[in-house]
Amino acid sequence: MTRAAVESAWISCAGRRPAATVRLFCFPYAGGGATAFQPWSTRLPANVEVWPVCLPGREQRLFDPAYTSLDDLVRELRGELAGPIAGSGVPVAFFGHSMGALLAFELARALRDNGDTQPSTLVLSGRAAPHHVTGRRLSALPDDEFVAAVQRFGATPAAALDDPELRELCLPMLRADFTMAETYTYRPGPALDLPLTTWSGRQDRGATPDLVEKWAGYTTGPVRHHTFPGGHFFLHADGSVFDALSEDLDRGR
Incomplete structure (x- = not known):
């Protein structure tokens, strides 16, 4: 059994695939968790084994303190995942x-910089290239305004934030995630050398296709871009993302 086949607090398998030729580690959006990627196992070919990353502060790790620094989280992720990635066998x-x-981008850079095994390919979705700074700070808003802003993104079920008890549980993690994303600062360094694919939603006003495509400058490897119908969370609404993802993963083998 390879080390990557062992689940931990940080990674879980969405469905064992004995004939897997690639293991896909999925990193969640702000407020998201591993369960968002569990159904992907049944939507992707049998050669893809899906491993959602379980971050602190949510789901089965609800009472683990959520991170507010992306640098700190990447440092911890590298320590937890470098071994399983190196020992995956595929x-x-x-x-x-x-x-x-x-998270996926900075972890790939951290693995490279520390001489660890790197991913064979990156698929980066719904995020402008890292040098783009919006200047907005939703995480600093009062609770009611913050909740309203988060709900406008459309991913967090309204019931989870409308119910006072659920809201009390969700808010610290949500605010921590937004703080982490909004205070992130890109530090220039050597480009990666691997295939990189970007995804964008045609109606996503925050991560427009032209801003997402600028990730192409962060690798010396081959790049491609997919634009899908929909807004920021197009990946939950358009089944064609699975065909595209299958093609993207084939490029990295």
Whole structure:
């Protein structure tokens, strides 16, 4: 059994695939968790084994303190995942959406910089290239305004934030995630050398296709871009993302 086949607090398998030729590590968006990627196992070919990344502060890790620094989280992720990635026995790919795209990218850089095994390919979705700074600070808003802003993104079920008890549980994690994404600062460094694919939603006003495509400058490897119908959370609404993802993963093998 390879180390990557062992689940931990940080990674879980969405469905064992004995014939897997690639393991896909999925990094969640702000407020998201591993369960968002569990159904992907049944939507992707049998050669893809899906491993959602379980961040502190949500789901089964609800009472673990959520991170507010992306640098600190990447440092911890590298320590937890470098071994499983190196011992996987098959290529490993990273997928990240929104905040998860930053995590996937910075973890790939941290693995490279420390001489660890790197992912075979990156698929970065719903996030402008890291040098783009919006200047907005939703995380600093009062609770009611912050909740309203988060709900406008459309991913968090309204019931989870309308119910006072659920809201009390969700808010610290949500605010921590938004703080982490909004205070992130890109530090220039050597480009990665691997295939990189970007995804964007045609109606996403925060991560417009032209801003997402600028990730192409962060690798010396081959790049491609997909634009899908929909807004920021197009990946939950358009089934064609799975065909595109299958093609993207094939490029990295």
